[in-house]
Amino acid sequence: MKTLILMRHAKSAWNSDDVPDHDRTLAPRGREAAPRMAAWLRKRKLIPQLVLCSTARRVKETYALLRADLGAEPPVRETRHLYMALPREILAEIGKSPDDINTLMVIGHNPGIGSLAHWLAGQGDRQELARLAEKFPTAAVAVLDFDVEHWTEIDADSGTLRHFATPKGGD
Numbered sequence: 055m056k057t058l059i060l061m062r063h064a065k066s067a068w069n070s071d072d073v074p075d076h077d078r079t080l081a082p083r084g085r086e087a088a089p090r091m092a093a094w095l096r097k098r099k100l101i102p103q104l105v106l107c108s109t110a111r112r113v114k115e116t117y118a119l120l121r122a123d124l125g126a127e128p129p130v131r132e133t134r135h136l137y138m139a140l141p142r143e144i145l146a147e148i149g150k151s152p153d154d155i156n157t158l159m160v161i162g163h164n165p166g167i168g169s170l171a172h173w174l175a176g177q178g179d180r181q182e183l184a185r186l187a188e189k190f191p192t193a194a195v196a197v198l199d200f201d202v203e204h205w206t207e208i209d210a211d212s213g214t215l216r217h218f219a220t221p222k223g224g225d
Contacts, residue, residue, distance in 0.1 A: 056200045056208065057216075058148065059095070059102055059159040060171045064088045064119070064193040064221075066112040076137065080115045087193035087221035088116050092123035094219055100197060101126045102159035106147055108136035113161050116193070120161075128159070136162045141170035149206040158205070164190055171196035171218075176211030182218045193221045 064084030080088070095101065101124065107113050109132050121127055135147055144166055151158050160167065168190025175183055175198060186196060198213035 055156065056202055056205060057100070057157045058174070058198045058200065058208070058213065059100060059157070060167050060196045060198070061091070061116070061120075061159065061161045062164055062167050062190055062192055062194050063108075063110070063113045063116040063161060064091075066192070076109070077111050080112055080119075084112070084116065084192060085119060088119035089123040090221050091193050091195055091219070092120045095120075095195065096123070096125050098197075098217070100157070100217075102128045102157050103155045104128055104151060105130045105159045105161065106136060106151070107132045107161045108139075108163060109134045110137050110163070113163070117161055136160070138163055139166045141166055141173050144170050145208070148208065151205045153204050155205075168194075171198065171215075173210050174198055174208060174213040175215040176213060178215030182215055186215060186218045191220050191222075195219045 064087045065081045066078045066084060067081040105128050107117050107130055133147060172187050197217040199216050200208045200213050202208055
């Protein structure tokens with residue numbers, strides 16, 4: 055059994071036209087949301103064994119705030135391949151994860167991270183699936199379970215959506 059936690063980075067600021075997209079920072083709202091989502095994960099004992107992060111500054115800041123309140127410091131693998139990645143590209147990065155990791159977290163960007171969650175979620179509560187399909191807001195978290203032994207085995211509709219939570223509404 056594998057558990058995949060997909061998270062969109064927290065709300066970012068539009069610093070100025072001079073700041074490249076990759077270097078944008080978190081907005082105050084994002085700085086509040088990330089710890090809230092860490093507490094949500096901790097309460098449900100959803101502690102990743104490994105975290106994959108985009109190299110974008112707003113993703114790194116999201117993870118730093120998350121880690122501070124998570125109650126654990128799992129290893130992190132930063133990769134530029136997750137920056138604005140398509141669902142299949144994110145899935146390829148997930149597939150590189152060691153099979154002894156049973157709980158993996160990916161922090162990335164929309165539309166890729168939300169599309170991937172929707173694409174993988176073949177089962178789950180109908181209302182949760184509908185919410186997931188409607189919108190994947192900043193700092194949202196989707197938790198999917200897969201009845202597989204290897205990360206390379208996960209594919210379209212192979213997951214069960216266990217939770218979908220947002221900073222505004224929990225789950």
